[in-house]
Amino acid sequence: MRAIVNVTPDWGIGAKNRLLVAVPSDLKRFRELTVGKTVILGRKTLETFPGKRPLKNRRNLILSRDPGFSAENAEVFSSIQALLKAVKVLPPENVFVIGGESVYRALLPHCDRVLLTRTWFDGKADRFFPDLDELPQWRQVCASEPMEENGITFQYVDYVNQNVAALESCTEEKRQPGE
Numbered sequence: 001m002r003a004i005v006n007v008t009p010d011w012g013i014g015a016k017n018r019l020l021v022a023v024p025s026d027l028k029r030f031r032e033l034t035v036g037k038t039v040i041l042g043r044k045t046l047e048t049f050p051g052k053r054p055l056k057n058r059r060n061l062i063l064s065r066d067p068g069f070s071a072e073n074a075e076v077f078s079s080i081q082a083l084l085k086a087v088k089v090l091p092p093e094n095v096f097v098i099g100g101e102s103v104y105r106a107l108l109p110h111c112d113r114v115l116l117t118r119t120w121f122d123g124k125a126d127r128f129f130p131d132l133d134e135l136p137q138w139r140q141v142c143a144s145e146p147m148e149e150n151g152i153t154f155q156y157v158d159y160v161n162q163n164v165a166a167l168e169s170c171t172e173e174k175r176q177p178g179e
Helices: 024-034 080-087 101-110
Strands: 002-007 012-015 038-042 059-063 075-077 095-099 113-120 138-143 147-149 152-161
Touching: 002 012, 002 024, 002 101, 012 101, 024 095, 024 113, 024 147, 038 080, 038 101, 059 080, 075 080, 080 101, 095 101
Parallel strands: 002 095, 002 113, 038 059, 038 095, 059 075
Antiparallel strands: 113 152, 138 152, 147 152
16 A cells, blocks of 8 residues: 655645645656546545546545445445455555545555655645654655646655565656765
């Protein structure tokens, strides 16, 4: 299982139930990486989507504390254990945790990789992703060169969970830090 996230320098991911910043090419990358795959998200994140509907062309797994919650074209789980049981038979590279904050925090220990977009943006976040640089089991393995779009600088960074035995190599667009 992987997490995919866009963070600001202070690891902010959102404010007032909205993304802090959206970079069109990063949204395109998100779509390309997740179409045809399984995405895991919380109910509050689902409510931020257009029409409060699940993402198209993906298997949407919604984690909700409300046992009566349902969503068309999605599977709803009221416990992390039930959700993990449903995804453990899937290849980890086909399952993406996409938010929000509490879902990331709950499932991050079960992720083998985080595909992170670091965006230099000074938004006032009220939701945050865990600071992977402060967590000893996480190691940055790849980073793209910084890019700019619409006046916003961003960079793709991969982190791996060192507690997971099988690690994948970096994609062509990335390089090892220090190279």
